[in-house]
Amino acid sequence: MLSVELDQIDKNILELVQNDASLSVADIADKVGLSSSPCWRRIKRMEEQGVIQRRVTVLDRNALGLNFEVVASVKLQLPNRENLELFEQAVDGWPEVVECMTVTGAVDYIIRVLTLDMHAYDDFLRDKLLSLGLVSDVQSRIIVRVSKRTTAVPLSLVEDSSSSNTK
Template sequence: MRHKLDGLDWKILDVLQQDGAASAADVGDKVGLSQSPCWRRIQRLEETGLIRQRVALLDRRELGLNFLVFAHVKLEAHAGDSLDAFRRAIADIPEVLECFVLMGQVDFLLRIVAKDVEAYEALFFKKLSQLPGVREINSMMAVSTVKETTALPLGQLRAELG
């Protein structure tokens, strides 16, 4: 880890990953600091990049995005600009929430949302299958969600780092 954190920093990070909208005063109350020193610590954590951004997590189902798909993508080739061209193109598709480069039998893993199967089918044929260098896409629909979190295991990490 590149940044030295003390016990208060760890507590602040834990509070903020549970409630990113919490004010410095609210966070300070929970970690035992007054507002100003807490605000300074939060600013430092943001400046160092440990806190990338604070966002609202939206409920996709409440917004009508009921179809969640995980897609494995294989490219034709890995040489030249094919990887970069794919990366640039995938960044412009808002339904693709996450894209990971993998090692193994597939090249990318995508997490995709759509309104329904018809909307995904249109996305698949009009955009995904047309991406540069794509040889094969295997789509898997998520039936239900067992666990979904954005919270990192800070307690475990802190214990391991001492």
């Protein structure tokens, strides 16, 4: 169930901006068959609804020397509300952690960490993650090769509001 109503033009706009946030409103409008003003209003509406959260530039981490990537499973000693909040606050301040997800199962969190090398990751583990005093176990998996990575949301799975009204 959609929390907002989107038609095919909205989805086309979203497809364009999620692949190239540098496009001008005029370029987007031209590609979706609208004039600039209605296109701008649609983009503004989707921003206000929270569908478009922000516009970013995707950097090449390898070109920047951040060649060491790890996915770590983290188990807290005592996963109560206070410790979960303390952990999340700490992670929020660590630039090495580029994703942190609360998960179900045998661990409490999955984090994705980018560093320069294995030594930098070891420093991160010792000086940040384990020094919190909240963590009972960390299982690290070094990423050898990424075969797919995207920031794009699969818009083809989103139902058109115009088609749902006819059902």
